[in-house]
């Protein structure tokens with residue numbers, strides 16, 4: 356097992372297209388870290404740089420204590436599992452899993468032991484004599500993982516390994532990967548664009564955007580204390596509800612903004628760029644809005660648009676004056692709901708509201724300093 360350290364890692368294919376713009380990250384020994392971000396933000400490229408499949412343009416990569424920028428991929432003691440399982444079709448499962456060991460000149464008896472041990476962990480012992488075409492997608496992916504386990508790597512690298520599986524199988528494999536990590540205790544770095552995978556698998560998530568890391572933290576830290584508007588909007592389904600609001604005042608009590616209809620809301624947060632008259636963004640997640648007032652809630656007028664029944668709950672959509680997108684509200688499955696196109700009051704519990712400055716940063720609680728683990732400077 357090994358820790359992985361990225362120091363100001365950069366990648367550009369040519370001078371005009373920087374893809375990774377200076378990433379610093381310390382991945383602890385045995386940690387499960389997930390890279391997530393929109394398509395094209397550079398997460399696969401960074402994973403491939405750690406694997407040695409892409410050159411590192413600048414910066415330092417340490418695997419364990421060793422500076423590994425120029426270490427041959429085969430000598431890095433990392434094993435990568437790809438989205439496409441890339442199994443050899445003419446070989447059996449056993450032969451597929453044994454292939455790298457055979458190439459490395461491992462003794463036959465040892466290969467037997469290692470393949471059988473990995474097959475046991477993955478519960479595919481009964482499939483060892485089958486060819487890949489006689490396996491389901493989930494079984495093939497297990498073989499691909501088995502092939503990397505037998506190499507006994509210091510670090511596992513997963514590049515969207517579950518994307519080709521159907522929804523039910525993805526859930527099952529996700530749980531199995533989590534168990535596998537607990538069992539092996541090996542450092543794992545996992546790329547996905549699926550926020551549920553990220554939230555459920557990760558010890559820590561790194562959220563990427565256009566070649567930089569926006570924030571690193573535990574899943575709940577990122578969900579509950581997003582450093583900025585990008586992170587707040589990226590995590591959460593449906594997305595956080597947003598509304599441009601005017602700052603009325605910043606005082607020792609916090610920041611006061613004007614809501615539609617002229618209602619004032621004061622939150623105990625502050626930061627630069629919050630002078631009276633400046634524009635801020637208010638955010639509140641769909642599960643925190645109330646259709647009926649509770650103690651301390653602030654009401655805003657909205658117009659009810661649409662209801663979706665999801666079985667275990669309902670999603671109601673409302674239009675708010677000034678909001679670019681409809682607001683969504685999670686309601687209990689049997690809750691009463693308004694008539695279409697009727698006006699309604701939505702109730703905001705202030706403790707669950709966020710304010711974002713003009714630069715997108717989350718205004719911080721007054722008694723604490725801004726989180727340190729946030730947004731790295733663009734080059």
Ligand code: ADP
Nearest residue numbers: 368372374392393394395396397398399400401
């Ligand atoms: P992600 O995995 O986050 O979807 P990638 O790491 O695959 O993103 O790609 C990051 C960016 O690098 C993309 O804009 C992509 O077009 C660009 N890119 C990837 N490979 C090459 C290449 N060989 N030459 C030039 N640009 C590339």
